[in-house]
Amino acid sequence: MAKQLNILTRGQILPTALHQEMERSYLEYAMSVIVGRALPDVRDGLKPVHRRILYAMYELGLTSDRPFRKCARVVGDVLGKYHPHGDQSVYEALVRMVQDFTTRYPLLSGHGNFGSVDNDPAAAMRYTETRLAAVADIAMLQGISEAIVDFTNNFDNSQQEPVVLPAQLPFLILNGCTGIAVGMATNVPPHNAGEIIDGLIALIDNSNLTDEALWKIIPGPDFPTGGEILDTEGIKEAYRTGKGLIPIRGVTKTETLFIEGRRRKERTAIIVTELPYQVNKSAWIEKVAELVNHGKIEGIADIRDESDRQGMRVVIELKRETNPKTILNALYQQTALQINFGAIFLALVNNQPRQLSLRQLLEEFLSFRETTLTRQYTHELTEIQQRVHLLEGLLLALENLKTVIEILTLAADGTTAKQRFQAELGITEAQSDSILAMPLRRLTGLERQKLQTEYTELQKRIQELQTLLGDRHELLKALKKDLRSLKRKFTDERRTRILPQPKSKSIPETTPIKTKKTNIQETSIKDTKTKPPLSKPEASLLTLFTPQTPPEDAFICLTHQGEIYWTKPINEEKNRDKKLIFAQSIQKRENLIVVTDSGKAYPVAISEIPPLESQPVSVLTLLSKTAQQDTKRAVSVFFLPEGQKRGDMLLLSQEGRIKRLDMTELDQIGNRGLALTKLKEQDRLSYVCWTEEGEEVAIATSSGRMLHFCVNDEQIPIMGRNAQGNTALRLRYGEAIVGCVTLKSKDNLLLVSQLGYGKRVPINILRFTKLGELGTTALQFSSKSDNLAGILKAETDHKVIVLTNQKRYLMIDTNSVVLGGKDGVGDRVVKLQASESIITLINSYEEGSGTL
DSSP states (O other), X not given: OOOOOOOTTTTOOOOOOHHHHHHHHHHHHHHHHIIIIISOBTTTOOOHHHHHHHHHHHHHTOOTTSOOEEHHHHHHHHHHHTOOSOHHHHHHHHHHHHOTTTOSSOSEEEESOOOOTTOOOOOOTTTOEEEEOHHHHHHTSTTOOTTTSOEEEOTTSSSEEESSOOOSSOHHHHTOEEEEOSSOEEEEOOOOHHHHHHHHHHXXXXXXXXXXXXXXXXXXXXXXXXXXXXXXXXXXXXXXXSEEEEEEEOEEEEEEEEEOSSSOEEEEEEEEEEOOTTOOHHHXXXXXXXXXXXXXXXXXXXXXXXXXTTBOOEEEEEOTTOOHHHHHHHHHHHSTTEEEEEXXXXXXXXXXXXXXXXXXXXXXXXXXXXXXHHHHHHHHHHHHHHHHHHHHHHHHHHHTHHHHHHHHHHOSSHHHHHHHHHHHHOOOHHHHHHHHTOOGGGGSHHHHHHHHHHHHHHHHHHHHHHHHHHOHHHHHHHHXXXXXXXXXXXXXXXXXXXXXXXXXXXXXXOOOOOOOOOSOXXXXXXXXXXXXXXXXXXXXXXXXXXXXXXXXXXXXXXETTSEEEEESSTTOGGGTTSOEEEEEEOTTOOEEEEEETTSEEEEEEGXXXXXXXXXXXXXXXXXXXXXXXXXXOEEEEEXXXXXXXXXXXXXXXXXXXXXXXXXXXXXXXXXXOEEOSOOOTTOOEEEEEEEOTTOEEEEEETTSEEEEEEOSTTTSOBOOTTOOOEEOOOOOTTOOEEEEEEEOTTOXXXXXXXXXXXXXXXXXXXXXXXTTOOOEEOOOOSSTTOOEEEEEEOOTTOEEEEEETTSEEEEEEGGGSOBOOSSSOOEEOSOOOTTOOEEEEEEOSSOOOEEO
């Protein structure tokens, strides 16, 4: 029997209270989880598993310019060298770094199925392929070495791994991070790279920059899935304290769907194009269907997912007489269409978890970046000085070439030659070794010149590095230069819109209305693969304000974007950027008339129009629900003229039917609208002009054809509201009407093509035509791809807005446009960018240019 150890008598047992031992052990475990697994480092913004994946791929040579490699190979290297955990946990971390809907600036590129916003799982690692994305290759791993960042042993001491990566951008706040540790959690929202870089540069330039100034540069998070942030209070709280709630809402619009079948039906639908960050689309659709089936939301007839590679599109069809705003309110309250993002800026600072403000987070990164730059320049300086030292020896040897050859000829071996070099030339051992290793081609004149050039350039670089290391101001200038270079390479447009909304103007909460179940089945969400219904343009739904009657001296204003408001006075500074196409004093009027493309006119109460200071509102949203269902766009907005002589309205449809209507017909208008003309099923009203007997009208087509009519009872007679009108012209294949204006016989027309060519043409040089004729060609084109964009009356000292396909507007001074005949292409009147073209022309009330 083995002899038992008498450990009690040796004093090797230490009595310890159980609660103390549990407390110590648990704290050690908690800190191990916090530091080694759950929380990111404030310097590179990475958790250990992500850092190890990136470094393993760097070692494998999977840079952004190399071919993709199987993910299974990457996962195997990570497990075997650095991260001895489950392969699925490593693969899931890799997948998230590829997903562009999860990561704002993905650090990895991928081939294959890496999942979707519907929470579909990624394909197995043996099928997918990956490599480093350019942003990780350049801004995360470039120049990594033990001289720049610290390295430590891996889990079995067989290899070295970096403690932190030499990140050149604050990826913690660019891509965000989510992690749950023991007793604490982090949830950093992603941001826009351009804004963050601008904030870093501002802090470098002014370390005393106020928080408010910093927040103007960085207004809020920028989520990869877009969405809308409702107000800035939660953002400011998070930026100030490191913790706050940020309300995010999905992006919606309304459309009128035209459902083809035995009987054509029109139905209003809410279209969801963006969901809040990290919301599962398929789960959200199922939740909506469940609420409808249980009677918690009424008014929804159908819901289907029409999303494709072009983007998200979830269609929620509404029943007749259902108010879209009511449905949206219910969706916001009861589903994840609106969520609160709980921001927590928690990260490891010197291996200790700290909750940081936005300023502190950026300052910690700048401190780290300054340290890495200093180490990088110090390492570079050391290497260059060593190279210069060797070059000095080589140049000295070339100057004393005969002595060197003599030593080499008489020396018994290399060691003897090296010793004689040191003694006779006064050089070091390293320089002697470099001379012995010098090939014979170095003796040629060209090679000598190369050595001298290299020596001169390295001396210059040494001076630059010494300046950078000796002058912090110069070091920070280099840091700003690097940041600006990265901004040019990787910045993009903001995806998330920030909508400051005072509480008094927010959508009021409504109580869910209980009703019987609709025909939507919980288990049969439609995955539509058929042709989607025809739809109408977007209309704003969410703008609510407290109705108030504006003063009589206020002006009703309409912008070229279709937004309407009242203001007092019209020439205030804040009106200048609105680019108005309509502005008229209210006086004692109570209603504004809106004519839509459905051929109907509707009254809009002045009290329903919001002031300029309120949230912008589309004029379409002020119409009744029935009117919105029939309408794609507003064609004209005006006040009814006063007095006995009102003149006539000239109506022209998109298929070329023209009609003159007496303005007195509008005296019968009511709240339900008034039909001004009868349209065929596929036809829409395109133009509304004001005219009177004896005036002239010009109609232009995209091919440059111009039809010139005299307004009289013989050519264009006055008709009743139920008449369709006469055929003014017949359109050729691919041709469209691009303008209709009324003028006097001495007026000029302004013609502008899609490629920016234009001219003024006197109307009297165009022959009068009869209804249905071909007309006269008034503008030729220098390119087959060019077409006429539009026509307007060329008034003296007037400005015209030019809208382009790249959402820019430019201004044309009609006085500067050449006056010509009906032949020729005219002169270039607008300078366009590459692949840019003009969409249409609109009369302007103000000067200026900018971006829509």
